[in-house]
Amino acid sequence: MASQDSSIKKLAMIGCGSMGGGMALLFASKGIHVSLQDPSVEAMDTIIASAEKSTDVPASMLSKHADYESLCNSLEKPKVFVWSLPHGSVGDGVLEKLMPFLEKGDVIIDCGNEHWQNTERRQGKCVVRGIRYVGCGVSGGYQAARRGPSMCPGADDETLPLVLPTLRKVAAKDPDGKPCVGRVGTGGAGHYCKMIHNGIEHGMMSAITEAFGIMKVGLDMSLDDIGDVFEQWNAKGELEGTFLVWISRDICRTEDPETGERVLDSVEDKVVQDYTGEEGTGIWSNTEAVERHVPAPTLTTAHYIRLASGDRRQRAKIQAAFGVGSGKPNDEHTSVFPPQKLEGVADRAAFLEDLRMAVYTACLAAYCQGMIIIEKADKDYHFNIDYAELIQVWKAGCIIQADYISNRLLAPLYAQQSASNFSANPLYHKDVTGDLKRGVPHLRSVVAKSIGADQVVPALSATLEYLKYQTSTDLPTSFYEAQLDYFGKHMFDRKGDDVEGAPMTGKHHFEWKAA
Numbered sequence: 001m002a003s004q005d006s007s008i009k010k011l012a013m014i015g016c017g018s019m020g021g022g023m024a025l026l027f028a029s030k031g032i033h034v035s036l037q038d039p040s041v042e043a044m045d046t047i048i049a050s051a052e053k054s055t056d057v058p059a060s061m062l063s064k065h066a067d068y069e070s071l072c073n074s075l076e077k078p079k080v081f082v083w084s085l086p087h088g089s090v091g092d093g094v095l096e097k098l099m100p101f102l103e104k105g106d107v108i109i110d111c112g113n114e115h116w117q118n119t120e121r122r123q124g125k126c127v128v129r130g131i132r133y134v135g136c137g138v139s140g141g142y143q144a145a146r147r148g149p150s151m152c153p154g155a156d157d158e159t160l161p162l163v164l165p166t167l168r169k170v171a172a173k174d175p176d177g178k179p180c181v182g183r184v185g186t187g188g189a190g191h192y193c194k195m196i197h198n199g200i201e202h203g204m205m206s207a208i209t210e211a212f213g214i215m216k217v218g219l220d221m222s223l224d225d226i227g228d229v230f231e232q233w234n235a236k237g238e239l240e241g242t243f244l245v246w247i248s249r250d251i252c253r254t255e256d257p258e259t260g261e262r263v264l265d266s267v268e269d270k271v272v273q274d275y276t277g278e279e280g281t282g283i284w285s286n287t288e289a290v291e292r293h294v295p296a297p298t299l300t301t302a303h304y305i306r307l308a309s310g311d312r313r314q315r316a317k318i319q320a321a322f323g324v325g326s327g328k329p330n331d332e333h334t335s336v337f338p339p340q341k342l343e344g345v346a347d348r349a350a351f352l353e354d355l356r357m358a359v360y361t362a363c364l365a366a367y368c369q370g371m372i373i374i375e376k377a378d379k380d381y382h383f384n385i386d387y388a389e390l391i392q393v394w395k396a397g398c399i400i401q402a403d404y405i406s407n408r409l410l411a412p413l414y415a416q417q418s419a420s421n422f423s424a425n426p427l428y429h430k431d432v433t434g435d436l437k438r439g440v441p442h443l444r445s446v447v448a449k450s451i452g453a454d455q456v457v458p459a460l461s462a463t464l465e466y467l468k469y470q471t472s473t474d475l476p477t478s479f480y481e482a483q484l485d486y487f488g489k490h491m492f493d494r495k496g497d498d499v500e501g502a503p504m505t506g507k508h509h510f511e512w513k514a515a
C-alpha cells in the first residue's frame with residue numbers, strides 16, 4: 001500500500017450493490033485496481049460491464065473473485081478492503097470469514113451505514129491482531145458513489161493518515177476543490193457522525209416534504225409551479241445550494257417517458273426503511289438523542305411521521321375506526337382530517353417567502369440538534385471530534401449539503417475550535433441564533449395557517465415548539481415537577497435554587513397530601 005505517494009494501488013471491494021458498485025468504478029477511475037467480491041456474480045458482472053461501457057474506467061482495473069482466498073491473493077501487502085455491506089450481522093460474518101486471511105497492517109475501510117458500536121467492537125477485535133479498521137460513513141447516494149461521495153472516516157490517529165490520501169482522491173470536492181473527507185475523530189466517530197447526518201437528513205426531508213404538501217394542497221399549486229419554487233429557493237438565500245431542495249425540483253418535474261405522467265403521482269405514501277431493517281440510522285440517531293439527553297424534535301418528529309407512513313395497512317384500519325374509508329389500504333386515498341386550502345393567504349408571494357424561511361429554520365434547527373447530539377457524544381464517548389473537518393465532509397457530495405448553513409454559519413463557527421472558550425453547541429453562537437430568531441415569525445405564520453387547514457406539518461411545528469422551549473427559562477414544567485413530587489416524592493428545586501453544573505435532584509419535597 002505505502003508506495004511513494006502513499007496512496008493505495010489495489011483494493012478489494014466487498015459488497016458490490018448500488019454503493020459498492022459505484023465506489024468500485026470510482027476507485028478504478030482513479031487508477032486503483034479493484035478486486036470485487038459479492039455473493040451475486042451478476043452484481044460483479046454488472047460493474048465490469050459498466051466499466052466496459054464507460055469512458056473513464058478500463059475494465060482491466062477490475063477483477064471478480066468467488067472466494068476470499070482468491071480475493072486476498074489479488075492484493076498487495078498490506079491488503080486493503082473497502083466494505084459496502086448491509087449493517088449488523090453481515091459485517092460480522094464477513095469479518096469472521098476474512099480473519100484467517102488477514103495479516104498485521106491490513107486495513108478494512110467499512111463504508112456501510114454501520115452502527116458505531118459494532119464498528120468499535122470490530123476495531124477491538126482487529127487491533128489485537130494489528131489489523132486496522134476504519135468506520136467510514138459515506139453519503140450522497142449511489143450517484144455520488146460513482147462520481148465522488150462525502151466520506152466521514154473515524155479510526156485511530158495512526159490509521160487515518162494511511163487511508164486519507166486515497167480517500168481524498170475519490171471524495172467529493174467542494175467548490176474550492178477541497179475534498180469532502182478528513183479526520184473526523186477516533187473509534188466509531190465516523191459512523192457516529194454519519195448516523196447523525198442521516199438524522200439531520202430526515203429532519204430536512206420532512207420539512208421540505210411538508211412544504212410540498214402545503215404548496216400542493218394548501219395553495220393548490222401545480223407540480224410545475226412547485227418545482228419552480230424549489231428551484232428559486234435553491235438558487236439564492238438561506239436555502240442556497242441545498243441538495244434536498246434541488247432534487248425536490250427534479251422530483252416535481254420528472255415524467256415517466258412511457259406514460260408521460262409525473263413519476264411522483266405514482267409513488268405510494270409510505271417510507272418503509274425502518275420496517276424492512278434495510279437501514280437503521282433513523283432509529284439509532286433518535287435513540288442516541290434521547291440517551292444523550294438532547295432534545296432533537298425536528299429529527300424525532302420527522303422520524304415519527306416516517307414510522308406512521310411505513311405501515312399503511314395500519315393507517316387504513318385506524319382510519320376506518322375513526323369512521324372514514326373501508327379499512328382496506330388500496331381502496332381509497334383519504335384522510336380523517338383532510339388537509340384543506342390555507343385561509344388568509346392574500347399575498348401568495350409573501351406566504352411563499354414565509355414558507356421558504358420556515359423550511360430554512362427547520363433545516364438549520366435539524367443541523368443544530370444533530371451537532372448538539374455529536375457534541376454530547378464527543379464528551380461522553382471521547383471521540384475527539386474535529387468539527388471543522390466534519391463540516392468540510394458535509395460541504396459537498398452529501399445528502400445534507402446546505403451551502404449557506406455550512407459556509408456562512410457552521411464553518412466559521414467550527415474554525416474556532418482551538419479557542420479556549422469554544423463550544424461546539426451551535427445554539428451558543430449568535431450568528432446561528434440570530435438566524436433562528438429571524439426565522440421564527442415566518443415559521444409561526446406558516447405553522448398557524450397550516451394547522452388551521454389541517455396540513456401535516458410535524459417537523460415544522462416541532463421546530464417552532466423546540467425554539468420556544470429550548471430558549472425559555474420560564475416553562476410550565478414547574479407544574480410537571482410538582483406532579484412528580486406530589487405522587488412520587490421526587491423532590492424539586494425552589495425558584496432561584498438552580499446552580500452551575502449538571503442537573504441534579506432537587507432539595508425539597510412538599511407533603512402535598514398526607515400519605
Ligand SMILES: NC(=O)C1=CN([C@@H]2O[C@H](COP(=O)(O)OP(=O)(O)OC[C@H]3O[C@@H](n4cnc5c(N)ncnc54)[C@H](OP(=O)(O)O)[C@@H]3O)[C@@H](O)[C@H]2O)C=CC1
Nearest residue numbers: 015016017018019020038040084085086112113138141142
Ligand atoms: N443506498 C444509499 O443511498 C446508501 C447506502 N449506504 C450504505 O451502504 C451500504 C450498502 O448499501 P447499498 O449499496 O445501498 O445496498 P445494496 O443492497 O445495494 O448492496 C449491498 C451488497 O452487499 C452484498 N452482500 C451481502 N452479504 C454479503 C457478503 N456476505 N459478502 C459480500 N457482499 C455481501 C449484497 O449482495 P446480495 O444482494 O446478493 O445480498 C449487495 O450486493 C449499506 O450499509 C447502506 O446503509 C450509505 C450511503 C448511501
Ligand SMILES: O=C(CO)[C@H](O)[C@H](O)COP(=O)(O)O
Nearest residue numbers: 139140198273279281282399
Ligand atoms: O445513508 C443514506 C443517505 O445518507 C442512504 O441513502 C440511506 O439508505 C438512507 O436511508 P434512511 O433514510 O433509512 O437513513
